Amino acid sequence: MVRRVSNRISSGRPHVALKTAWAWLATAALGGCALAPGPYMGVSPREDTTVQANGQTEPAEIVQNGITFRLHALDGKLIAQLAAQAALTPPKDAALPRVASSPYRVRSGDVLRVIVWDHPELNNPGFSSVNNSIVSVGATQSTALPAATTGGNLDPNGRVVQADGTIYYPYIGQVKVAGETIEAIRRNLFARLDKSVAKPQVDVSIASYRSQKIYVSGAVRAPGTIALMDTPETVSDAISGAGGYSEGADLSGATLNRGGKVYPLDLYAFFYGGDVSQNVVLQDGDVINVPERRLKKVFVLGEVNKPVSQVMPVGPFSLSEALSDAGGLNGTSANASQVYVFRQGAEHTVDVFHLDASSPGMLVLGDRFELQPRDVVFVDAAHVTRFYRVVAQVLPFASSLYLGAQAFK
Known part of the structure; x- marks a missing residue:
């Protein structure tokens, strides 16, 4: 072969x-x-x-x-036309919902701290008695603060607003507080306690915010829920509360989901361009999503x-x-x-x-x-x-x- x-x-x-x-x-x-x-x-x-x-x-x-x-x-004229078209495009914040700042309203799940000065029997059982509103410490005067104990059958930090929107208070009974501001609750307690206690000095505050939340997801360092408090919560507050955005975040493609409707949110324009119109005030149930830039x-x-x-x-x-x-x-x-x-x-x-x-x-x-x-x-x-x-x-x-x-x- x-x-x-x-x-x-x-x-x-x-x-x-x-x-x-x-x-x-x-x-x-x-x-x-x-x-x-x-x-x-x-x-x-x-x-x-x-x-x-x-x-x-x-x-x-x-x-x-x-x-x-x-x-x-592709020439200078066409580039100018494209830039002009982009300038005429309605800004992304045109569709963003606007919420006016308003006082915090209590809801079910919040914990209220109610103190009637000089009447320790009316205070939350979880606190030790408060003898005086002003006590002497050393050579100066200082306001006495109630110390938390394990006594009582309520939350040691205060009174939890029940599912029906009420709290129980001595001498008064059930008090409707859901949907009310702290000042309105204080006035209500004062008016009803005044029938049993002479000129009561009532102080009401929120010990724990549990009822209202916003959610931050996507390319942030600590995604999760953030409790709404008595101060207005904005987009920048929410991003900061989530640890800031990560390196691979698509800032210009962020969204705000409110009530099932999705709104575009340009965080790049806010953080790098100073467009404060993107820093809207948030409300209960809002979801901020920052997608990854890899897409x-x-x-x-x-x-x-x-x-x-x-x-x-x-x-x-x-x-x-x-x-x-x-x-x-x-x-x-x-x-x-x-x-x-x-x-x-x-x-x-x-x-x-x-x-x-x-x-x-x-x-x-x-x-x-x-x-x-x-x-x-x-x-x-x-x-x-x-x-x-x-x-x-x-x-x-x-x-x-x-x-x-x-x-x-």
Whole structure:
């Protein structure tokens, strides 16, 4: 078998095979664009826009697989138009609900501390008796504070508001306190105690806030519940109470859920832009969610040195930044005149923004073009590069034939 193969090789047949391979390579050279692997936009930069008779420039359209691609030439005028459209977009805080600050109203579950000075028998059984409102300590006077003990059958910190919204108080009985402010409760107790105690000095405070909560979830350091207290609780208070936002937080994509309705909340505008309109006052049951930024990505593909799936940083992210993070354009294979940004539109449409970066100065223009989440940046290949790709794939096959023929000589 070896002898037969060697005879065939020495007779010149491998050279025929080698010539056939090079003939196929020449054919590939003539149709390199069709045979070369890899994606190819296939649109001449001059076809990006169509100039109408009235002088207005309208985007050209290409329909492929039922999707309409609208091509836009990226220049200073278009960037200015996009910026103007963004400025005319209603601010995100337009839909944010507004709640006026109001006094805290007691609800079921709160714990009240009621003290009647000089009448220790009326105070919470969980406290030791209070003999005097002012006692002498050393050479100065100081206000006496009730000391908690384990006595009594109530919460040692005070009187718990029951499910029916009432508390029990000596000489009075059941007192409705749910829905009332601390001052209203104090006046009510004073008026009813005045019938049994001469000029009672009543002090009412909240020992523990248990009835009203807000919730903070997502990319914060300590997600969970935060109790609403007598001071108004704002968005910044809630984020701070949750330990602050984490490094991977998507601040501009935060939301406020109130009563089953979700409102956009731009925390980036508040923390970095000073937009206090985003710092709304919260109410019971509100849920603040700060999503992770990993869902906000841009994809840089094509003839770049390092194709990447890039998580957008905090704040604006430009086209030039994305190209730089991908290692820049490939100097030997990229067609710098055909840099595209694909952006999904409505109802099976895709907006395609074309940047001619053949001049390095045009990258300054790209730095003014802000990317949006899920944008796809694609750098097309040069036509001559596609021929080189065919050569690179065929040459090993042809070389193996030649080297194999030499080995059998």
